[in-house]
Amino acid sequence: MNWVAELDKWAADYLPDMRIAEEEPMAKHISFRVGGPARRMAFPESGEQMVLLLSFARECGARPLVIGSGTNLLAPDGGLDRLVIVAAGLRRVEAGPEPDTVLAEAGAPLAQTADFACGQGLTGLEFAHGIPGTVGGAVYMNAGAYGGEMAQVIQSVSVLFPEEGVRLISGGEMAFSYRHSLLMDCPEAVVLHAVFRLSPGDPVVIREKMRELMARRKAGQPLEYPSAGSTFKRPEGHYAGTLIEQCGLKGLTVGGAQVSEKHAGFLINRGGASCEDVLELVRQVQERVLAETGVRLEPEVRILDVE
Ligand SMILES: Cc1cc2nc3c(=O)[nH]c(=O)nc-3n(C[C@H](O)[C@H](O)[C@H](O)COP(=O)(O)OP(=O)(O)OC[C@H]3O[C@@H](n4cnc5c(N)ncnc54)[C@H](O)[C@@H]3O)c2cc1C
Numbered sequence: 001m002n003w004v005a006e007l008d009k010w011a012a013d014y015l016p017d018m019r020i021a022e023e024e025p026m027a028k029h030i031s032f033r034v035g036g037p038a039r040r041m042a043f044p045e046s047g048e049q050m051v052l053l054l055s056f057a058r059e060c061g062a063r064p065l066v067i068g069s070g071t072n073l074l075a076p077d078g079g080l081d082r083l084v085i086v087a088a089g090l091r092r093v094e095a096g097p098e099p100d101t102v103l104a105e106a107g108a109p110l111a112q113t114a115d116f117a118c119g120q121g122l123t124g125l126e127f128a129h130g131i132p133g134t135v136g137g138a139v140y141m142n143a144g145a146y147g148g149e150m151a152q153v154i155q156s157v158s159v160l161f162p163e164e165g166v167r168l169i170s171g172g173e174m175a176f177s178y179r180h181s182l183l184m185d186c187p188e189a190v191v192l193h194a195v196f197r198l199s200p201g202d203p204v205v206i207r208e209k210m211r212e213l214m215a216r217r218k219a220g221q222p223l224e225y226p227s228a229g230s231t232f233k234r235p236e237g238h239y240a241g242t243l244i245e246q247c248g249l250k251g252l253t254v255g256g257a258q259v260s261e262k263h264a265g266f267l268i269n270r271g272g273a274s275c276e277d278v279l280e281l282v283r284q285v286q287e288r289v290l291a292e293t294g295v296r297l298e299p300e301v302r303i304l305d306v307e
Contacts, residue, residue: 003060003061003062003083004039004040004062006060007020007040007056007057007060007062007083008020008040010056010060011042011053014052014056015044015049015052015053018042018043018044018045018049018053019042019043020040020041020042020043021040021041021042021043022039022040023037023038023039023079024037024038024040024041024084025037026038026070026075026079026080026084027075029041029067029070029084029086030070030071030073030074030075030228031069031070031071031073031132031226031227031228032073032074032226032227032228032269032273032278032301033226033269033273034074034075034077034269034273034274034275034277034278035073035074035075035076035077035079035080035275035304036075036076036077036078036079036080037079037080038075038079038080038082038083038084039079039080039081039082039083040062040083040084041083041084041085041086042083042084042085042086043085043086043088043089044085044087044089044090045089045090046089046090047090047105047192047193050066050085050087050090050106050160050190050192051160051166051192053085054066054085054160054190057083057085058162058188062082062083063082063083064082064083064084064085065080065082065083065084065085065304066085066087066106066136066190066191067084067085067086067087067137068086068087068088068106068107068133068134068135068136068137068138069088069109069132069133069134069137071131071132071133071137071228071229072133072137072141072228072229072300072301072302073228073301073302073304074228074275074278074279074301074302074303074304075275075304076275076304076305077274077275077276080304086107087105087106087107087134087136087191088107088134089107090105090106090107090108090192090193091105091107091108091109091112092104092105092108092193093105093108093112093113093116094116095120096155096195096196097195100122100197100198100199100200101155101195101196101197101198102116102117102120102122102125102195102196102198103193103194103195103196104116104135104193104194104196105135105192105193106134106135106136106139106190106191106192106193106194107134107135107136108134108135109132109133109134109135110125110128110129110131110132110133110134110135110138110143111129111130111132113125113128113135113196114126114128114129114210115129117196117198117206118203118206118207118210119203121200121201121202121203121206122198122199122200122201122206123198123199123200123201123202123205123206124148124152124153124196124197124198124199124201125148125153125196125198126148126206126209126210126213127144127145127146127147127148127149127213128143128145128148128150128153129210129213129214130145130210130213130214130217131143131145131229132229135191135193135194136190136191136194138150139154139157139174139181139183139191139194140181140183140184140191141179141181141300142174142176142177142178142179142180142181143179144179145213146213146216149176149178150176150181151171151174151176151177153196153197153198154171154174154176154194154195154196154197155170155171155195155196155197156168156169156170156171156194156195157169157171157174157191157193157194157195158191158192158193158194159183159189159190159191159192160189160190160192161186161188161189162188162189166192169182171197178233178234179233179300220262220263221262221263221266222260222261222262222263222266222268225260225268225269225270226268226269227260227266227267227268227269228267228300228301229266229300229301230265230266230300231265231266231267231282231285231299231300231301232244232265232285232297232298232299232300233297233298233299233300235295235296235297235298238293238295239265240264240265240297241263241264241265241266242264243289243293243295243297244259244264244265244285244289244297245264246292246293247288247289247292247293249264249285249288249289250264252281252284252285253270253281254277254278254280254281254284255272255273255274255276255277255280256269256270256271256272256273256274256277257269257270257273257277257278257280257281258270258281259281259285267281267282267285279303282299285297
């Protein structure tokens with residue numbers, strides 16, 4: 001039996017209530033709105049379902065891939081012959097195990113987590129409020145903005161490793177650095193939940209800070225178009241957007257993909273872009289910036305390979 005048939009049979013027997021979609025377009029689950037169908041896409045609604053599903057998926061060769069909101073992903077036009085697991089159903093956010101902490105499941109949106117912290121009178125997550133990802137994706141990426149990043153607020157992360165099972169990893173052990181975490185070196189590890197260590201603060205001041213940062217985003221970023229945010233990492237000593245703009249690349253277009261006129265660090269989908277359009281635009285931008293400035297731009301967006 002192939003992995004699809006094995007998975008379908010197992011899921012019907014052991015997780016009959018969990019939704020599994022067939023040939024589900026990745027474009028529907030990725031903010032760039034590109035990507036062909038995933039052979040199977042599962043939507044677990046609890047940590048228990050996630051753990052069970054992952055262990056069977058590995059056994060039957062489904063090569064599971066866990067995603068959050070898909071806001072930092074590019075999926076191939078030809079689709080993915082694997083099981084994609086959307087963590088969005090694991091979205092519990094509650095007071096953490098110690099004072100001034102918040103516990104959030106992997107699929108909880110950062111906005112919801114920051115709102116909860118604000119409601120508890122806890123400051124520290126304001127920077128994350130406008131990042132459109134989930135807690136799992138943010139921990140994986142060490143997401144950050146406006147001087148804050150996950151590394152500063154993560155106390156611990158509950159991670160499921162394929163061989164060892166679930167382990168509680170402290171923030172210090174997460175090997176966080178700029179847009180990097182331990183998880184990037186353990187591609188099969190999955191975040192189940194995270195505990196944030198925050199500080200007491202005035203909810204009115206916290207709310208005002210979140211509003212101010214959101215207004216800055218709206219003013220400076222092309223939020224009206226599908227994208228994955230900043231496409232490239234910040235090169236040492238530079239800003240990717242500034243370099244791209246200096247090279248005169250604003251508005252450069254390949255098919256439906258374009259370097260945003262509003263913020264050159266964002267590649268956007270002007271409508272009908274394919275993943276190949278975006279990848280070709282990435283290549284052209286990298287080539288021109290390298291030739292004209294000597295700086296090599298590295299994608300921040302995670303590019304899922306055709307396998
Ligand atoms: C308009 C816009 C603005 C943005 N602004 C910012 C910003 O200011 N700062 C910033 O850092 N980023 C920004 N981003 C990028 C993106 O929102 C962040 O990187 C975010 O953390 C990704 O979270 P996600 O849930 O969407 O992850 P996904 O895109 O779904 O996944 C990203 C990676 O994380 C992995 N992953 C996801 N969940 C788990 C899990 N539970 N366990 C293990 N691995 C997992 C995936 O496999 C993938 O490799 C922006 C994106 C957009 C579209």
